[in-house]
Amino acid sequence: MGEAATKLTVVRNPAEEGFLKTYADIAGTLPGTEKIVKARRDAMAVFEELGLPHRRVEEWKYTDLRAAIKEANPVAKPASVDAGALKSALGALADVDAIRVVLLDGHFAADLSNVDDAGKGMRIMPLAEALGDKEFAAAHAEIANVLEHDTSVALNTGLMTDGAAIRISGPHETPIHIVHATTAQSASLVTTRNTVSVGAGANVTLIESFVSLGDAGVQVNTVTHVGIGDDAHVVHVKVQKENAESLHLATWAVELSARCHYDTLQVTTGAALTRNQIYLTFNGEDAKAHMNAAYLQRGKQHCDSTLVIDHIVPGCESRELYKGVLDDQARGVFQGKIMVKPEAQKTDGKQMAQALLLSDEAEFDSKPELEIFADDVVCGHGSTSGAIDDELLFYLRARGIPEKKARALLVQAFVGEAIAIIEEHEKLYEALMGIAEDWLSEAV
Amino acid sequence: MLEIKNLHVKIEEDDTEILRGVDLTVPKGEIHAIMGPNGSGKSTLSYVIAGKDDYEVTEGDILWNGESILELSPDERAAAGVFLAFQYPIEIPGVATMTFLRTAVNAVRVARGEGELSVADFMRFVKEKSAELNISMEMLKRPLNVGFSGGEKKRNEVLQMAMLEPSLCVLDETDSGLDIDAIRIVSDGVNRLKSPEKAMLVITHYQRLLDYIVPDKVHVLSKGKIVKTGGKELALELEESGYAEFVNEAA
Numbered sequence: 001m002g003e004a005a006t007k008l009t010v011v012r013n014p015a016e017e018g019f020l021k022t023y024a025d026i027a028g029t030l031p032g033t034e035k036i037v038k039a040r041r042d043a044m045a046v047f048e049e050l051g052l053p054h055r056r057v058e059e060w061k062y063t064d065l066r067a068a069i070k071e072a073n074p075v076a077k078p079a080s081v082d083a084g085a086l087k088s089a090l091g092a093l094a095d096v097d098a099i100r101v102v103l104l105d106g107h108f109a110a111d112l113s114n115v116d117d118a119g120k121g122m123r124i125m126p127l128a129e130a131l132g133d134k135e136f137a138a139a140h141a142e143i144a145n146v147l148e149h150d151t152s153v154a155l156n157t158g159l160m161t162d163g164a165a166i167r168i169s170g171p172h173e174t175p176i177h178i179v180h181a182t183t184a185q186s187a188s189l190v191t192t193r194n195t196v197s198v199g200a201g202a203n204v205t206l207i208e209s210f211v212s213l214g215d216a217g218v219q220v221n222t223v224t225h226v227g228i229g230d231d232a233h234v235v236h237v238k239v240q241k242e243n244a245e246s247l248h249l250a251t252w253a254v255e256l257s258a259r260c261h262y263d264t265l266q267v268t269t270g271a272a273l274t275r276n277q278i279y280l281t282f283n284g285e286d287a288k289a290h291m292n293a294a295y296l297q298r299g300k301q302h303c304d305s306t307l308v309i310d311h312i313v314p315g316c317e318s319r320e321l322y323k324g325v326l327d328d329q330a331r332g333v334f335q336g337k338i339m340v341k342p343e344a345q346k347t348d349g350k351q352m353a354q355a356l357l358l359s360d361e362a363e364f365d366s367k368p369e370l371e372i373f374a375d376d377v378v379c380g381h382g383s384t385s386g387a388i389d390d391e392l393l394f395y396l397r398a399r400g401i402p403e404k405k406a407r408a409l410l411v412q413a414f415v416g417e418a419i420a421i422i423e424e425h426e427k428l429y430e431a432l433m434g435i436a437e438d439w440l441s442e443a444v
Numbered sequence: 445m446l447e448i449k450n451l452h453v454k455i456e457e458d459d460t461e462i463l464r465g466v467d468l469t470v471p472k473g474e475i476h477a478i479m480g481p482n483g484s485g486k487s488t489l490s491y492v493i494a495g496k497d498d499y500e501v502t503e504g505d506i507l508w509n510g511e512s513i514l515e516l517s518p519d520e521r522a523a524a525g526v527f528l529a530f531q532y533p534i535e536i537p538g539v540a541t542m543t544f545l546r547t548a549v550n551a552v553r554v555a556r557g558e559g560e561l562s563v564a565d566f567m568r569f570v571k572e573k574s575a576e577l578n579i580s581m582e583m584l585k586r587p588l589n590v591g592f593s594g595g596e597k598k599r600n601e602v603l604q605m606a607m608l609e610p611s612l613c614v615l616d617e618t619d620s621g622l623d624i625d626a627i628r629i630v631s632d633g634v635n636r637l638k639s640p641e642k643a644m645l646v647i648t649h650y651q652r653l654l655d656y657i658v659p660d661k662v663h664v665l666s667k668g669k670i671v672k673t674g675g676k677e678l679a680l681e682l683e684e685s686g687y688a689e690f691v692n693e694a695a
Contacts, residue, residue, distance in 0.1 A: 395534040398494050400522035400552035413538025
């Protein structure tokens with residue numbers, strides 16, 4: 001008995017062994033200065049110690065990675081793809097005018113990108129190049145020490161191949177669009193890292209999209225670090241519509257300075273399993289973060305949104321509106337933690353997580369957490385889940401709208417409330433509402 | 445012509461019978477009023493005509509233009525010309541009123557084999573009809589009925605009625621919650637729609653509305669049955685004497 005119990009804690013599953021072996025095999029080929037090499041080694045040591053998170057790890061209670069990942073896929077081989085195929089995978093997002101940084105199977109694809117069009121006040125560099133740059137590595141400490149307690153991030157630090165390193169100053173009308181595309185025809189692993197630094201008073205829209213051009217399951221692990229200067233305004237949008245075989249781990253680590261505004265929207269329809277994590281820290285007073293999400297899942301898809309919002313200075317405002325549409329046996333998870341440190345008086349933090357259940361077998365788990373150590377704050381959370389309201393449906397049908405169309409309209413209205421955060425960006429708004437429409441039209 | 449024959453209806457959830465043998469005929473070109481005390485089954489009758497799920501027809505039939513509509517879904521009934529103006533119009537956040545109108549108008553047109561309206565034609569149409577009802581374009585940009593006043597909601601119902609071009613209009617307590625000015629605007633809207641091709645059924649608790657929408661006939665519904673039918677003067681009598689006579693009679 002005793003021996004068996006000890007074994008359980010020591011034995012790594014084949015996936016954990018696999019990731020460690022992958023690192024051992026490719027460490028010598030991964031980009032980075034000595035400092036980065038050390039950061040990778042340290043991160044993998046963390047991973048070796050903690051392994052893949054499982055349901056007994058509180059933060060991963062509803063998303064058991066150890067159970068979900070049976071084996072570590074081999075690292076994707078750099079591939080090429082023609083612009084037309086990429087455009088069709090992106091759909092209406094391709095029509096949103098942008099400076100485009102394309103990452104294909106985890107590597108910067110210069111021929112598909114137009115970073116040369118980046119104007120004054122916008123510097124975009126492939127991460128692989130930046131990691132080898134001593135000055136960059138020294139200036140971007142976050143590459144080495146971001147969220148070392150999170151094993152999915154540790155795995156990312158250890159295995160990241162490429163990404164976008166972006167530095168912004170001044171106002172920019174044209175968004176930056178980081179396209180993460182995979183082409184794999186067989187199971188593979190893609191690990192990307194982006195780092196975005198937005199200077200004081202700057203203004204930019206950042207779009208990250210994730211699409212599959214192949215049918216095989218890809219283990220995608222992506223981390224984006226965003227540092228926002230005083231008075232800057234950033235809109236950060238993520239769209240994920242990868243194939244239904246893929247596994248998607250995404251982390252945003254965000255640091256806000258005084259009086260800046262940070263608006264986010266994450267739209268998810270793809271992957272078998274998705275974990276969208278956001279770690280956000282208010283480092284400067286009177287900043288605002290408004291964070292929305294809309295996810296639509298069916299079959300046995302699983303989408304986990306986990307937020308950790310840390311108010312460490314006074315006078316900041318955080319708002320979340322997370323909306324999930326769940327059909328068949330799909331499962332939605334919302335974990336939202338708002339921390340208010342003793343100094344963070346006048347904090348205003350509110351979150352709302354809602355699920356629309358289109359089937360009796362769909363499941364929604366919501367775990368809001370408030371950890372408040374200041375006494376003069378306004379914080380709250382709410383959570384709802386339910387089916388489509390029959391009264392609303394009858395009203396639409398009584399006006400001649402057929403049932404299927406009426407349901408679609410109500411689903412779009414439901415997610416539309418979250419997507420409305422980028423309403424002023426007309427083309428992007430239409431593209432994202434279109435994703436919800438496409439999802440609905442794919443219903444069997 | 446609307447023909448309701450010996451209609452018996454109960455609520456699906458429990459076994460309570462709400463309508464207990466309603467017989468009613470409304471020829472095209474006529475406006476009939478149904479009056480009755482609370483709980484007499486007036487709203488149930490309107491919902492059953494529109495095809496709401498929560499009710500079960502246990503006996504009898506509803507014919508529109510000689511065909512039973514009981515097997516038709518609510519949207520098929522709308523396509524066949526049935527329109528119910530709701531007593532309590534539903535609020536739908538996230539659906540712009542304009543989007544809703546265009547979806548509904550086009551769905552009904554397609555079902556009737558008329559083809560969708562182009563955006564420009566639709567805009568002309570909606571501008572013309574909403575101007576008649578004193579409805580601003582700004583109001584149509586707002587989510588459907590969300591934050592609308594009672595009067596705005598009812599005007600919006602009449603706008604939908606004008607745009608969907610129904611041939612059978614059922615108005616359920618259209619006057620409830622309206623002041624006299626709002627009643628006048630709504631009634632004018634309804635009166636404009638009167639035509640030899642349309643049958644209208646106006647359901648109301650109070651006689652007041654019938655000063656503005658003048659019925660050809662008035663029926664009194666009590667305890668699930670039509671207990672008296674008369675001309676428009678019957679409404680005035682009811683205003684004087686109340687419903688007590690009928691409640692007792694039917695009991």
